Amino acid sequence: MPPGARPERLTDAARLLFSPEEVAGPGFWAALDLPRLRQAFRRQVRRWHPDAASPLPGWTAAARQARFVAVKEAYDLLRAHLRQAPPLPKPRLIAVAGAKGGVGASILAANLGVFLARAGRRVILADLDPAGPTLPLYLGQLPGSRAACSEVREGRGRGRQSLWGPALLTREDLGLPEGEAGGVAWNALLAHLQGLGAEDILCDLGAAPTTGALDLFLAAPRQLLVTTCEPAALVRAYGLLKRLRHRLPPEGRPAGPVPAPELRPLVLFNQVSRRDRPREMGRRLQEVAARCLGVTITVLSLPYREEIATSVRDLVPWASRESDPARGPFSALGRLFLS
Secondary structure, X not given: OOHHHOOHHHHHHHHHHOOHHHHHOOOHHHHOOHHHHHHHHHHHHHHHOOOOOOOOOOOOHHXXXXXXXXXXXXXXXXXXXXXXXXXXXXXXEEEEEEOOOOOOHHHHHHXXXXXXXXXXXXXXXXXXXXXXXOHHHHOOOOOOOOOOEXXXXXXXXXXXXXXXXXXXXXXXXXXXXXXXXXXXXXXXXXXXXXXXXXXXXXXXXXXXXXXXXXXXXHHOOEEEEEEOOOHHHXXXXXXXXXXXXXXXXXXXXXXXXXXXXXXXXXXXXXXXXXXXXXXXXXXXXXXXXXXXXXXXXXXXXXXXXXXXXXXXXXXXXXHHHOOOXXXXXXXXXXXXXXX
């Protein structure tokens, strides 16, 4: 909400703790939370406290004391205001991982994000592929471009605004290192993503998820594993299921820092041709996963469509071209994630 819609006393209090430019920004009030408020208060305390080591030139002790009291009153007022505000609704986390490179997991994540956005959902696409971002290119943003940042929920969190609806975040936007990110606090990252005000957060983990990314996959209520009927892809899909299962101790508690629900992924056979046998392959994978891993999986298939391949070459998501996405190839998958 813009500052003008706030009581004047709240705006005046915010100006004592933050710069006037920050308070005047369109996303300031939506982005303001208790951790950010505490950080600003500590910064002002170091500056105005009567016992500060470096007195400000031109300010008497009495003036500094008065300013410090005003800062403390402003902090108390804003803290009480934030505690009275209704909590943000918890978004739905959807994790997408590929069995191997080339199975189309990122393309599927992009089109699913566009499908959900066109259905009226507030969607964030988080490209967490350790091999490098591909979603910015496919969604109409060249990697590294200085496009205007989108405001997610009036400024709570920033990301590149794609041309097709979802807000886009990359590993660079989130401050994640390239490749294996053993030092990343994935639980803190998950909490950050869930505080961005979106209804759906799609995390593209790539074809070789890091150990921490596996925990994030397990933490997602909606888990999507993309493969093809190619034998190598099936073997890699089973290997990924095995890695995920081993992240859960026998008693069901997660081995990593992120709380994990039961492992029940949706396995999607992508790019299915007439010669493939997705039902037979899916049944075999279900049987092996249940017998050897104790994991229940759901199987779905998506046929190969030349229009989708053309959209990849054109860098335009197919779901954005369809006049009625509810009748397109992603409709069955999209309805599962809308329910």
